[in-house]
Amino acid sequence: MDFNHSEDRQMLADTLARYLQQRYPTGVRHKISSSDTGWSSEHWSALAELGVVGALFPEEAGGFGGSGFDIAAVFEQFGKALVVEPFLGTLLAGRILSKVQGQKQLLEEVIAGTVPLAFAHEEPQSRYDLAQVAVRAEQNGGVWTLSGCKAVVPQLEAANQILVSARIAGTPGEESGIGLFLTDVASSGSQVRGYPLVDGGRGGELILAGSRATLIAENGYSLIEDAVATGLVALSWEAIGVMDVLKAATLDYLRTRKQFGVPIGKFQALQHRMANMSLEIEQARSAGINAAAALDETRVARERAVSAAKFTIGRVGTLVAEEAIQLHGGIGMTWELPLSHYAKRLTMIGHQLGDEDHHLDRFVALGRVA
Amino acid sequence: MDLRFAPEEEAFREEVRTFLKEKLPTRIAEKVRQGKRLTKQDHETWHAILNERGWLANHWPKEYGGPGWSVAQAYIFDVETALAHAPRIIPFAVSMLGPVLIKYGSEAQKSHWLPRILDGTDWWCQGYSEPGSGSDLASLKTSAVRDGDHYIVNGQKTWTTLAQHANMIFCLVRTSTTGKKQEGISFLLIDMNTPGVEVRPIVLLDGEREVNEVFFTDVRVPVANLVGEENKGWTYAKYLLTYERTNIAGVGGSMAAFKELQRIAATERKNGKPLAEDPLFAARLARLEIDLENMKTTNLRVLAASGGGAASLEFSAMLKIRGTEIRQEITSLTRRALGPYAQPFISEALDEGFNGEPVGPEYAASAAVDYFNNRKLSIFGGSNEVQREIITKAILEL
Numbered sequence: 001m002d003f004n005h006s007e008d009r010q011m012l013a014d015t016l017a018r019y020l021q022q023r024y025p026t027g028v029r030h031k032i033s034s035s036d037t038g039w040s041s042e043h044w045s046a047l048a049e050l051g052v053v054g055a056l057f058p059e060e061a062g063g064f065g066g067s068g069f070d071i072a073a074v075f076e077q078f079g080k081a082l083v084v085e086p087f088l089g090t091l092l093a094g095r096i097l098s099k100v101q102g103q104k105q106l107l108e109e110v111i112a113g114t115v116p117l118a119f120a121h122e123e124p125q126s127r128y129d130l131a132q133v134a135v136r137a138e139q140n141g142g143v144w145t146l147s148g149c150k151a152v153v154p155q156l157e158a159a160n161q162i163l164v165s166a167r168i169a170g171t172p173g174e175e176s177g178i179g180l181f182l183t184d185v186a187s188s189g190s191q192v193r194g195y196p197l198v199d200g201g202r203g204g205e206l207i208l209a210g211s212r213a214t215l216i217a218e219n220g221y222s223l224i225e226d227a228v229a230t231g232l233v234a235l236s237w238e239a240i241g242v243m244d245v246l247k248a249a250t251l252d253y254l255r256t257r258k259q260f261g262v263p264i265g266k267f268q269a270l271q272h273r274m275a276n277m278s279l280e281i282e283q284a285r286s287a288g289i290n291a292a293a294a295l296d297e298t299r300v301a302r303e304r305a306v307s308a309a310k311f312t313i314g315r316v317g318t319l320v321a322e323e324a325i326q327l328h329g330g331i332g333m334t335w336e337l338p339l340s341h342y343a344k345r346l347t348m349i350g351h352q353l354g355d356e357d358h359h360l361d362r363f364v365a366l367g368r369v370a
Numbered sequence: 371m372d373l374r375f376a377p378e379e380e381a382f383r384e385e386v387r388t389f390l391k392e393k394l395p396t397r398i399a400e401k402v403r404q405g406k407r408l409t410k411q412d413h414e415t416w417h418a419i420l421n422e423r424g425w426l427a428n429h430w431p432k433e434y435g436g437p438g439w440s441v442a443q444a445y446i447f448d449v450e451t452a453l454a455h456a457p458r459i460i461p462f463a464v465s466m467l468g469p470v471l472i473k474y475g476s477e478a479q480k481s482h483w484l485p486r487i488l489d490g491t492d493w494w495c496q497g498y499s500e501p502g503s504g505s506d507l508a509s510l511k512t513s514a515v516r517d518g519d520h521y522i523v524n525g526q527k528t529w530t531t532l533a534q535h536a537n538m539i540f541c542l543v544r545t546s547t548t549g550k551k552q553e554g555i556s557f558l559l560i561d562m563n564t565p566g567v568e569v570r571p572i573v574l575l576d577g578e579r580e581v582n583e584v585f586f587t588d589v590r591v592p593v594a595n596l597v598g599e600e601n602k603g604w605t606y607a608k609y610l611l612t613y614e615r616t617n618i619a620g621v622g623g624s625m626a627a628f629k630e631l632q633r634i635a636a637t638e639r640k641n642g643k644p645l646a647e648d649p650l651f652a653a654r655l656a657r658l659e660i661d662l663e664n665m666k667t668t669n670l671r672v673l674a675a676s677g678g679g680a681a682s683l684e685f686s687a688m689l690k691i692r693g694t695e696i697r698q699e700i701t702s703l704t705r706r707a708l709g710p711y712a713q714p715f716i717s718e719a720l721d722e723g724f725n726g727e728p729v730g731p732e733y734a735a736s737a738a739v740d741y742f743n744n745r746k747l748s749i750f751g752g753s754n755e756v757q758r759e760i761i762t763k764a765i766l767e768l
Contacts, residue, residue: 001372001373001374001375001376001442001670001673001674002371002372002674003371003670003671003674003675004371005371069371251765251766254766254768255766255767255768263768265766265768266768268759271758271759271762271766272755272758272762274762274765274766275758275759275761275762275765276758278688278761278765279688279691279692279761282668282685282688283661283664283665283668283692284664285668286664286665286666286667286668286671287660287663287664287667289371289373289667289671290373290663290664290667292371293371293372293373308659308660308663308664311657311660312660312664360653360656360657360660361653363656363659363660364649364652364653364655364656367656367659368647
């Protein structure tokens with residue numbers, strides 16, 4: 001048993017934390033998140049140069065990490081600084097590229113920081129179910145075209161290459177018959193409808209109308225599941241980073257804000273809420289550790305651990321966000337206080353890759369298989 | 371990070387399992403599994419078996435008869451014995467008094483009392499709580515007044531677990547009423563056969579006699595039975611508590627109880643299907659399983675960070691709260707799983723050798739009793755509200 005990061009991994013986390021503290025403070029982050037693009041190519045390149053993208057992928061794929069704990073260490077720091085850059089899509093799509101033939105060169109460019117990726121899998125009606133793919137893929141004279149719509153893809157506009165899932169055979173809900181395709185918005189004839197997100201940055205709908213794409217894998221369901229597992233580890237640890245910031249800020253406020261002549265942290269009603277919050281955050285951290293450790297396990301063990309983690313993060317995340325705002329009182333409702341933005345991000349993490357109900361249901365179903 | 375146990379730790383797990391298979395009497399394990407009453411004899415039998423292997427006082431140093439285990443080994447032992455339905459080791463002598471004597475006792479006290487704990491000569495109980503003190507332990511009033519070579523003890527202890535079996539009690543007594551209330555307390559060993567000691571049962575809501583009141587009327591206790599220095603008892607009492615904290619989450623017991631709950635949920639039926647497949651019950655079970663998995667990892671994190679010493683107050687308070695909440699939820703779901711059959715109460719069915727016809731499934735006899743009995747978990751050992759105060763003090767620094 002060892003609950004410490006390796007020296008190399010800790011060093012990367014420290015370097016990343018320092019960079020974000022100095023170059024990506026709240027003011028800068030807000031400017032980026034509210035800009036027309038919703039991300040920063042300058043910071044993206046700088047972070048890639050620091051090795052942050054490389055840390056998400058294994059050596060065989062040209063990176064130097066790729067384990068659950070590498071992903072955890074990096075995304076925890078993203079949470080602490082509310083980073084909006086297109087890392088999640090790059091992780092998910094890159095994970096798939098690293099597992100198929102013939103994509104080594106593209107992945108090298110991704111790791112070098114020249115090509116951010118997006119993963120367009122969810123659809124307006126899929127509601128987190130990975131097999132609910134309705135976008136159709138058709139082949140004519142050796143050329144694949146896609147038709148349909150992909151929903152709320154984070155940082156869709158930032159991506160040079162988009163990984164899209166589409167049905168080659170079967171009907172929505174079936175795990176077989178889902179192909180994976182690469183498409184380039186500029187040359188494929190697809191449309192992007194971009195929009196801002198409530199927690200910062202941008203997302204988009206991808207409208208495919210006979211858009212050209214390159215097939216990279218047939219029957220890609222297990223690749224999708226595996227990639228989403230890494231995404232769940234990433235989101236869980238981003239949430240843990242966010243929760244630590246919310247806890248520290250709330251503690252600080254309880255110590256300094258006075259009412260009735262004493263710091264409000266003297267009041268037992270508030271103390272017990274704070275104690276609960278801190279206990280629950282430790283449970284969430286344990287869930288995140290379990291999920292990161294399970295990425296290399298067999299499918300059912302892995303999927304149960306990541307679903308357990310996302311369920312826990314969803315449940316605890318909502319609690320921590322709501323309590324942090326409540327304990328701050330009116331000031332917690334203001335745009336000016338960074339806390340409110342952390343609370344928004346934490347809550348919205350619950351809406352990515354499956355909420356707590358979805359993952360509890362999944363945990364139960366997987367238990368029947370185990 | 372690496373959550374796996376080392377190969378030598380896994381080998382140790384096998385050693386414990388083999389030992390349990392060979393030495394744990396099936397008769398006793400079955401009683402534990404079915405939630406039946408254990409007799410004093412059952413406990414003594416199991417203690418003797420463990421002592422023969424040198425595993426009874428498993429966190430004592432080697433020189434006093436402990437096995438010299440690592441934190442991980444002690445954890446593995448706790449989990450494996452619980453999963454095998456071994457009785458829990460009665461903690462008062464082995465886990466509480468023993469470490470205090472080893473750290474603060476005189477040579478004479480150590481050489482006299484420690485071997486008697488190991489071979490079962492003495493059965494100890496703990497005299498801490500008093501009427502009206504609750505979790506405010508330092509408010510205790512039982513007095514010990516020096517009279518030559520003796521202390522004269524007067525007062526009352528309460529909630530004294532299994533005092534009906536005990537011949538010895540270790541007590542916190544007040545030896546000074548001046549200054550801070552924590553600074554006038556001493557740690558005294560009292561023979562319960564001394565004139566003036568009286569034990570009266572307190573029947574709990576489940577109808578069981580588990581705890582007692584202990585009355586002291588002019589009880590003469592030799593000064594040689596004072597542990598450490600007079601008025602320093604609070605320090606020893608706190609040490610005793612930190613020593614128990616690393617196992618405070620009760621992970622092994624909860625794992626065993628959860629497995630039993632899963633078995634029941636797979637057996638009971640609703641709408642013609644196993645209860646485990648009912649969406650609402652399945653969701654309750656799943657939430658509990660996830661909470662338990664998270665707590666297991668939190669517990670291991672605390673153990674790893676403690677490096678064999680005491681866990682931090684804040685973290686052990688978290689483990690106490692969550693560990694007891696989880697155990698209570700397990701007993702709650704077990705009770706719910708039985709539906710109407712949680713209601714019948716055949717007290718004799720909890721005794722070994724009951725030949726009557728059970729009402730409902732065999733596992734129903736103890737479910738509601740266990741549920742009610744386990745309400746104690748969030749009350750004793752410092753109520754969960756008091757634990758929240760501890761977390762507050764540690765993190766708020768107010």
